[in-house]
Amino acid sequence: MDVRVGAIDCGTNSIRLLIADVVPDGLRDVHREMRIVRLGEGVDATGEFAPAALARTEAALSDYTATMRAHGVQRVRMVATSAARDAANRDEFFAMTAWLLGQVVPGTVAEVITGTQEAELSFRGAVGELDPAAGPFVVVDLGGGSTELVLGESGVTASYSADIGCVRIKERFLQTDPPTAAEIGEARAMVRERLDEALRAVPVSQARTWVGVAGTFTTLAALAHGLQEYDPKLIHLSRTGFGDLLAMCDTLIRMSAAERAALGPMHEGRADVIGGGAIIVEELATVLGELAGIDELVVSEHDILDGIALSIA
Numbered sequence: 001m002d003v004r005v006g007a008i009d010c011g012t013n014s015i016r017l018l019i020a021d022v023v024p025d026g027l028r029d030v031h032r033e034m035r036i037v038r039l040g041e042g043v044d045a046t047g048e049f050a051p052a053a054l055a056r057t058e059a060a061l062s063d064y065t066a067t068m069r070a071h072g073v074q075r076v077r078m079v080a081t082s083a084a085r086d087a088a089n090r091d092e093f094f095a096m097t098a099w100l101l102g103q104v105v106p107g108t109v110a111e112v113i114t115g116t117q118e119a120e121l122s123f124r125g126a127v128g129e130l131d132p133a134a135g136p137f138v139v140v141d142l143g144g145g146s147t148e149l150v151l152g153e154s155g156v157t158a159s160y161s162a163d164i165g166c167v168r169i170k171e172r173f174l175q176t177d178p179p180t181a182a183e184i185g186e187a188r189a190m191v192r193e194r195l196d197e198a199l200r201a202v203p204v205s206q207a208r209t210w211v212g213v214a215g216t217f218t219t220l221a222a223l224a225h226g227l228q229e230y231d232p233k234l235i236h237l238s239r240t241g242f243g244d245l246l247a248m249c250d251t252l253i254r255m256s257a258a259e260r261a262a263l264g265p266m267h268e269g270r271a272d273v274i275g276g277g278a279i280i281v282e283e284l285a286t287v288l289g290e291l292a293g294i295d296e297l298v299v300s301e302h303d304i305l306d307g308i309a310l311s312i313a
Contacts, residue, residue: 002021002022002023002028003021003022003074003075003313004019004020004021004022004030004071004072004073004074004075005019005020005021005022005073005074005075005076005077005309005312005313006018006019006064006068006071006073006075006076006077006104006309007019007020007076007077007078007305007306007308007309007312008061008064008076008077008078008079008110008308009078009079009081009304009305009308010039010057010061010078010079010080010081010084010097010110011039011040011080011081011143011144011145012038012039012040012043012081012143012144012145012146012165012167012168013036013037013038013039013040013143013144013165013166013167013215013269013270013273014034014035014036014037014144014215014269015034015035015037015039015057015060015061015064016032016033016034016035016305017031017032017033017034017064017067017068017305018031018032018305018306018308018309019031019032019067019068019071019073020306020309022309022313026128026310027306027309027310027313030071031067031071032305033064033067034215034267035060035269036267036268036269036270037053037056037057037059037060038053038056038144038167038269039053039054039056039057039084039093040053040086040087040144040145040167040168041053041167041171042171043086043087043145044086044145044167044168044171044172045171047086047087047088048087048088048089049087049089049090049092049093054092054093054096057093057096058096058100061096061097061100061101062100065100065101065103065104068104069103069104073104073105074105075105075312076101076104076105076108076312077108077111077308077309077311077312078097078101078108078109078110078111079110079111079112079113079117079118079121079304079308080093080097080110080111080112080113081112081113081118081143081145081146084110084112085112086145090112093110094109094110097109097110098110114161115146115148115159115160115161116159116161118141118146118148118161118304119139119141119148119149119150119156119159119160119161120150120156120159120307121304121307121308121311122139122141122148122150122213122303122304122307123137123139123150123152123155123156123159123307124306124307124310124311125213125300125302125303125304125305125306125307125308125310126139126141126211126213126300126302126303126306126307127139127152127211127300128302128306128310129237129300129302130209130211130237130298130300132153132154134208134209135152135153135154135208135209136151136152136153136157136206136207136208136209137151137152137153137207137208137209137210137211138150138151138202138204138207138209138210138211138288138292139151139152139211139212139213140210140211140212140213140217140284141213141214141303141304142165142166142212142213142214142216142217142277142280142281143165143166143214144165144166144167144168144273145163145165145167145168146161146162146163146164146165146168147161147162147164147165147194147198147280148160148161148162149162149198149202149204150202151202151203151204151206151207158201158202158203159201159202160197160198160201160202162194162195162197162198163194164190164191164194164195164280165276165277165280166216166270166273166274166275166276166277166280167273167276168276169187169190169191169273169276169277169279169280170272170273170275170276172187172190173186173187173190173276174187174275174276177256177257177272178254178255178256178257178259178275179253179254179275184253184254184279187276187279188279188282188283191279191280191283192283195283195284195287199287199291204287204288204291204292205291205292206292207288207292207294208292208294209294209298210284210288210292210294210296210297210298211297211298211299211300212281212297212298212299212300213299213300213301213302213303213304214303214304215267215270215274215277216270216274216277216278216280216281217281217297217299218230218232218235218299218301219265219266219267219270219274220240220245220248220249220252220274220277220278220281220299221235221238221240221297221299222234222235222265223248223252223263223265223266224240224244224245224247224248225238225240227264227265228264228265229264229265230264230265230267232301235299235301236299236300236301236302237298237299237300238298238299239296239297239298239299240296240297240299241295241296242285242289242295242296242297245281245285245296245297246282246285248278249278249279249281249282249285250278250282252274252275252278253275253278253279253282255275257271257272258271260272260274260275281297285297
């Protein structure tokens with residue numbers, strides 16, 4: 001008999017739910033959902049969760065728990081990443097999540113995972129459907145507060161969690177709308193510095209295939225492929241050459257938030273921060289082209305969320 005699992009990934013920018021049945025060859029999706037709650041709004045500056053951010057997250061998680069109960073979920077795992085590692089008042093967050101998750105499976109609590117754990121879960125979810133002959137893979141999970149670089153083939157051989165993400169870059173540097181050249185330059189300098197640290201830990205020169213996961217990558221792929229609206233079936237495992245990728249990054253970085261919001265595939269909660277993510281993607285493409293000779297990006301819709309589900313299968 002199949003086991004039905006519920007996986008929740010609570011990041012700096014979004015909270016996502018996957019309900020899936022565990023089957024012999026992996027997972028069979030039952031329900032996927034994503035909401036932008038911006039849990040990490042202001043955490044970089046204040047060191048604490050804002051009351052409004054906690055309220056948005058609680059509302060989304062309340063709906064998720066109701067959905068899991070309706071679908072008969074038997075096992076649940078919720079992980080919290082960068083923002084929850086940084087916030088001084090995280091006990092308030094964990095009390096709220098324990099109360100809600102306990103309504104699905106009593107005793108369930110959310111976990112703060114390390115950057116290494118985050119990398120391993122992302123890698124497992126991202127490469128499951130790729131041909132092993134295309135490895136070694138470098139998987140990049142670009143979130144709101146941090147970016148994980150993971151190298152491996154059948155498993156992880158090296159990983160690093162860098163303190164750069166689309167929300168963090170936007171809040172720290174891109175204050176003008178659209179951003180000024182000086183702001184973009186300062187953001188780019190910080191991204192390069194953090195990537196230099198990551199590259200000392202992760203030998204990306206060994207990689208043959210670059211796999212990008214999470215909303216910045218999937219949105220960039222949709223835009224680069226000219227989609228008028230977001231379609232995950234068309235995006236999953238799509239390939240984008242660096243010429244088209246870098247052109248789209250450059251365009252998004254220099255746009256205003258209103259101009260980005262008018263783009264068909266753009267989620268309304270991503271329009272103001274994706275410029276920061278695009279700067280990170282540009283710098284990664286430059287590095288991977290120079291060090292590994294990679295010239296395209298593969299985007300996977302399967303990521304840490306799938307890794308979380310597989311971990312409780």
